[in-house]
Amino acid sequence: MKAATGTHHDVPTQVKDPALVERRRRQIVDASVALFVKNGYHNTTTRQIAKATGFSIGSLYEYVSTKEDVLYLVCDAIHAEMEKAVTRVVSDQVPGPDMLRDAVRGYFAVCDTMSDHIVLIYQVTQFLSDKWKKRVLDNEIRVTGRFRQLLEDVIAKEQFVGIDARQIDLAAHNIAVLGHAWAFRRWFYLKHYSLAEYTEFQIRNILGAISENFHNSINKGK
Template identity: 45%
Template sequence: MPADGMKKKEVQTIVKDQRLVDQRRAEIVKAAVRAFHEKGYHKATTREVAAYAGFSIGTLYEYIGSKEDILYLVCDAVYDEVTARWNELLDSSLTGKERLDQVIRAYFRVVDDLQDEVLVMYQETKSLSGDALHYVLEKEIRMQEVFEQELIRAAAERWIALTPEEMPLAAHNILVAGQMWTFRRWAVQKHYTIDDYTTFQLRQLLYGFGADRRQEEETR
């Protein structure tokens, strides 16, 4: 079910068996990730997506109404997979400091496992329109809010020192740092493993570049 206030797009289908619809759409999403990754959303055709899925073009259109429906299903499925696998890795018994560390590490690990899917989603989301675009972007905000809540917990334990105004931006920075593993993989993955990348990003995200913040405030 979508989170409160999030209206899920109804994707057209003529098939009545929901189990079969879910199965076929999962196959369509997998095929679409391959096609969109290879050619981009606009150049890839629905016929190519159908071929990658092992369907005829007619069968494909039994489960979707348009090419944009396919992109929407890709984005929705990737967010759901990231969130589900992310939640499996979390331990609610940890302290604020430990949990913040774990939340970030778990997110980076999931992004690494789903690199092509995440890359397609963020490259092509802009091609969605109307309610579909709003729904997908709202899911992005919900992920950012998870990081923000963990930052607030860590701040309550006096482990980090961020003002309320800084919290949302810090959460966005964490989100983008994870995405960078896919966006700039052509460069960063030449030099780092995912474990090294995560360790160094955590160090920079949580401790900065080593500048003395008190000294900065004194000079204002």
């Protein structure tokens, strides 16, 4: 699966056709990730990106202005794919544990497919300007917020009590980080576990933690 670009409308472009911009930037993102992983961000030039994408350098600059724009588009593409994976589940199912399970499965699958992209984000986000860095962090919070809403739906459906907003926030961020962990540790995990095994193990832990907090709150009230 190729990366899909998302909320990148503030990156300047000279091209008026939004669909064409979307397509070309997707090509730029995929070619750039391969180069950044192979050569490093700083050692990759826009001329190399243009060549790998099949563009002239002039054509490349019709879709981006700087190499930093490309880096932001890479980050944006990852978050767009993650959010799409969750949204597909939410739009088709009734809120509850099954929806949460399927959303986590979809999210982890995207993290697997885009492992190189995710590792790259952690390596090079520091090189973004404050403007783009804030956008990347905002996108990360937005994706995590989808899991927060799903967790709230599960808690409401199962009528769990005693689980406060801080615990829900922490659980949502845990889900986000567990997806990233598969990308970072896949050199080890893939030798011992399938993605499905990893996913089901983490889902049991996530739902088990919610249930445990619920039962602990009940016991404290006795």
